[in-house]
Amino acid sequence: MVNIKINGIEYAVEEGTTILEACRQNGIRIPTLCWLKDINAIGACRICVVEMTGARSLVASCVYPLSKFDEGKNILTHSPAVLQSRKMTLQLLLSDHNMDCLACSRNGSCELQELCKELGVDDTTFFEGEKNEYDIDYSSKHMFRDNNKCIHCRRCIAACDKLQGIGVIGANNRGFKTSIDCAFDLDLAETACVSCGQCITACPTGALAEKDDTDKVWDALADPEKVVVVQTAPAVRASLGEAFGYPMGTPVEGKMVAALRRLGFNAVFDTNFGADLTIMEESHEFLDRVTNGGVLPMITSCSPGWIRFCEAYFPEFIPNLSSCKSPQQMNGAITKTYWAKKMGIDPKNIVSVSVMPCTAKKFEIGREDQSAAGVPDVDISITTRELVKMINRAGLRFRDLPDEVADSPLGNGTGAAVIFGATGGVMEAALRTAVWKLTGEAADSPVEFKDVRGVEGIKTAEYKVGDLTVKVAVVSGLANAKKFLTQVKNGEVECHFIEIMACPGGCVNGGGQVIQPADVRNFTDIRAERAKALYSLDDANKLRKSHESPDVKEVYENFLGEPGSHIAHEILHTSYKASHLSK
Incomplete structure (x- = not known):
């Protein structure tokens, strides 16, 4: 001492x-x-x-x-x-800063702004003189970069390099001309950026922000010719309340649904339904690979940031990827096929909106092979932060709203689905159903697989399932993915099934979640607190295994047939290819 x-x-x-x-x-x-x-x-x-x-x-x-x-x-x-x-x-810092605070995405949540208020910076002492001016980089699908608001703190560089192991941004030039840019001053879209958005949540100012697609949603809601439906990811309900004064880790599912209805959506669905479908297809695919000599280890495909990383940095693992679409895309695909047919609506007249904790979802909705009904499965993807903007713009008093439930059948999900938002959740949900399929012990098969829980970047476990010994791994954060996949490639680790999430801690810590200032994130494990919300919802759900969902059973009985069927592949599965930026 x-x-x-x-x-x-x-x-x-x-x-x-x-x-x-x-x-x-x-x-x-x-x-x-x-x-x-x-x-x-x-x-x-x-x-x-x-x-x-x-x-x-x-x-x-x-x-x-x-x-x-x-x-x-x-x-x-x-x-x-x-x-x-x-x-x-x-x-x-302000002497070389764009003072366009009123129009800034971080107005009211800017750390620079807060410090100026705290320290009484209300003059223009150094405002005269030379000032750098930069063009705003709008090239990427998911975000923009405005160096006119950058303070050179290098937090974005650290997030990109140390958390994600990518390092597509860094400090260019020297002295007063220093700027945070890509190598050779390339636009962000010309690099192997994976769209994870971790740089945005690290930035203390408005120098980095997701592209705001809320006007597209408002326009769709105002169009009488369109049926506008919305789905919400599991992790959104674990973060949204923070923007309205709730303690971190407070699930606000009921008020979120009520808010979406009052915004004017024709139907409010839950991505949990798509997550349950994902488990049905993914567990079937895994068991098929294990029993019929398929490519192992199988790697999950729920995280679009991870998929883009794989295609750019580890294309040799593309055959290992599950062919399942992400829950967002599955929900969108079922909306425009099964639900559209059931409701007698032309899929072309449906506008499918998703609310995601993830900026990479903005990239994912435009990927090839994501149009089950001949039109995009999802039309618009907005982040948790964008939903907060819409709620505030509509004048909704979030805390005063009643608790409501989403619309059936695509608004219902099991406990297995809701834990998708935490690292290890996809693996645990898959194991719940895979074990049931292998053992047939519907009542006695395990529900909780706690070895794969927790915020550690790399977790491994081994389970005896019937006559099989299944070795699994859970990885979050792309720097950890790079480390672990290198070990797999070198034969240092043996696995049958790997879950990989791009963001450290999983979707609860996604690049589109409510931003917490450094004062909070440095001393609070945001990942763990938000994950608690999801596990509490899982604990409270009467149905905790995806195959137990009556709505999922109905979709298979009346439309898809069975997991892995031809029609299920046509609607719920996709394909991948190496990026042109891969080495």
Whole structure:
């Protein structure tokens, strides 16, 4: 332990603890901009500076580990010199910043804006002089980049490189001309970006944002010739409430459904139904591969960011991918085939909207082989954040809404479906049904497979199922996927079934979820808190296995036949091909 003083008060902290963490542990918040725990400790922004006994200058608290040499030293966290330094740093950042706050996607949730308010930055001290101007990069399908709002914190670089192992963005040029760009100043669409959106959730300002497709939804809702349906992903209900003051990890499924109805959608469906269909098809596909000598390990295909990563970085694993469409696409496909026929509606007159925790879904809806009825399975995909905008624009008082349920049959799902949003959820749901199929023990077959739960980036487990020993793995975060697949390729790991999610922790931590500031994400495990919401919904559901769903049974009996049938393949399965950017 190291004995120190913070603002004249004595504390004992563990050696190696940074000043910033030591202060946090003792109830003192030091503001930060560039620091993201574990991935971006670079001390670059100088917002977190403090005064310290014996130091010749102000110290960046995020990168200063306390040692025995600091015994007895006093740390000042808000002295006049510290506050003036932080204020001047913000003034300098603003001197080369686009001040178009009212039109910014992050207005009201911008960390730079909040710090300026906190430190009283209300003047234009350094506004005169040269200013950089950049063209906005709209090239990508899922997001845009506006370097006029970039503060060079490098948090996006860390997310892309260290979390996802991709590294398609970095610092170009030097000094005042430094910009965060792609190599050779390429547009983002010209790189092997996988559309995961983790850079957006890492960004403290509006320099990075998803493309806003809410106007397309409003236009569709206003068109009397269109039947506009919406589906919501499992993870959305675990994050949406945060935007309306609910504690993190509060499931708000009922109010979400009520809000969507009041926005004007003709039918409110649940992607959980598509998730149950996915399990029916995926478990059948897995058992078919195991028993008939198919390509193993089989790898899940629910995450479009992971699929794009595979096609660009590991094309040799394309034969291993499950041919199942994602739950979003399955729900859209069933909507425009089975439901359209049942309701007597021309699929061309249906506008299928999805609300997703994922920016890569904006890319996925335009992929080839995703048009079961001859028209796109899903027409518009919006993020959780975009749904928040729509609810606010419509003047809905979210917390005052009643709890309602989605429309049958495509609005019903089992507990197995809802846990899709957490890493390990797809694997657990698949195991629940696969074990039942292999053993036939409908009543006694296991429900919970807790070995595959948790936020660890790589998890492995082994299960004895009948005469088979099934080795499974669960991976989240593409840097972990790169590491694990390399081990598989080199023969260092043996697996039969692998779940891979692009975003660390799974969809609950998706690039389209409600953004939490660094003050929260650095000290709270957002992934675990949101996952708790999904597991609580699973626990409360009377039906916890996909094959138990009466609505899924009805679709197979009256339309699809059986899992793996010809018509099921035509509607619920897809294909992949190596990216032109693959090595």
